Amino acid sequence: MTDTLTIRPAARGAQRDGSVKRRHRSITLTVITALALIYSLLPVVWLLISSTKTQEGLFSSFGLWFSGDFALFGNIADTFAYQDGIFARWLLNTFLYVVVGAGGATLLNALAGYGLAKFNFRGRAAVFAVVLGGVAVPPTALAVPTFLMFAKMGLTDTPWAIIIPALVCPFGLYLMWTYATDAVPDEILESARVDGAGEFKIFFSLATPLLAPGLVTVLLFNTVVTWNNFFLPLIMLKDPDLYPLTLGLYSWAEQASTVGGDVVYNLVITGSLLTIVPLIAAFLLLQRYWQSGLAAGSVKQ
Template sequence: MATSTPTADRAPRQKSVAARGPLVVRRRRSAPGRRSATLTVLTALMLVYTLLPLVWLMINATKTQEGLLGSFGLWFNGDFALFDNIGTTFTYKDGIFVRWLLNTLLYVVVGAGGATLLATLAGYGLAKFDFPGKKAVFAVVIGAVAVPGTALAVPTFLMFAKMGLTDTPWAIIIPSLVSPFGLYLMWTFSTDAVPKEILESARVDGSGEFRTFFRISLPLLAPGLVTVLLFNVVATWNNYFLPLIMLKDPDWYPLTVGLKEWNQQALTAGGEAVFNLVITGSLLTVVPLIAAFLLLQRYWQSGLAAGSVKE
């Protein structure tokens, strides 16, 4: 009686598995991922919560003063006055809005830019050099991150008042140069972003520390640097409480304090209500921040994701 060999029995099964293999792989790859209804609802609520104020701002910036007070807030009025509002915003009270815009740019460029540079230099130095008291410095930085800026505003005002720097741009620029969170972020980012082998090779080749930093390390730190820069720009651009107590001269106001003054005009005796200009100015204030995030998107996304995957 003829018997089948193991090799002969295995061959048809191997062909059958080989034939089904690609189909099984395709089915596994096409299987949908797990979906959470709760997570979807929460994400939708957060999206509405985030975008609703911006939508309200965009809609109401198209209305006149009368249309703003006599129409539904989340729908357009009959008159489309966006361009008229923009023109009036820039020319109202001899163009003081332009002065406030330039002041804000000054505080951002010098304050936020300087804070980013200092945080990058300090974070890189703390990450790549060892020295006595390093753990104490780390504790001080963490403690500074935990202290809110509003808690330091009054002591800072008293100190600057004795120095005669209140009601000057330095009262806003100098405090903006200190960024504990940016320092901590650059410290942790520099630890893994710049390999020690590259620094040792540069030192062997005779490169100085500053040359090594600006020629080799700084390009590697670009994602983290841009992330810290955006955080500092947003914090300085939206800074309100510190300029409010430091500045008395409207010519040095940033946009935040200046728009607040326009908003309070309706509460003063004989003051003119310009709520349409306040809303239009607020919309114009938001546009540069949105543009900065969109233009630097690929940098700050990679900076925030740095260190999340360990190779």
């Protein structure tokens, strides 16, 4: 009886110590998360507030507060009207590069990742090493060799100079490879083959619905990479009518440093705000698929 009485207070004390430690850990994580959130949202808040200011208001007011005139809608109208409405052309170019480049890259990543995950063949380990090597190489290191190759092929200053490199995405291939390994059961594939279904029919009819969360994750990744692509268009394109939004806004910002160039920082900031709106909309609309795709494989079946 004495042993029981002495053990119970000790157990209660241990429980209290554990709860105190968890509470302190929770507070620390909350503070760190709040700081990370502020760090991430502060540039967006500055961009949104600055888009409401005129050219003069940008330099005469505090950066994180509004000026006297609310010029957001006027800035948007001026952005689309400046230089004969070339901003709309840049927007359409960016959508073209994303739909064809990022969409094509996602399809190729899905096909290749599914094939590497579900088919055994000689040289598979070598392919895996090449894919990991491609993930490790930064895209900027390949920009100049790509330019030299495309220049010999006569593809520079064309939309293909942006679309074709966008189709190659080793990281997306690696994601689809690892996702398809567990997401598509081998038993379903064998049953379909026994029923006489071809490999492409099996992929598009059976595997694709199972790969949907991973496909959305890879699509979002490829979309962000292609949408924010800057260095490759900078060295590939000379015609302003072919510019994506990133390079077009950069050319507007550089006008201020040229002799006789227009200073349109308010339009550059407003254009930057308009540029991130489609990305935010895509993440919000596809958020649940994206989250389930990131969590794939975290729980062992």
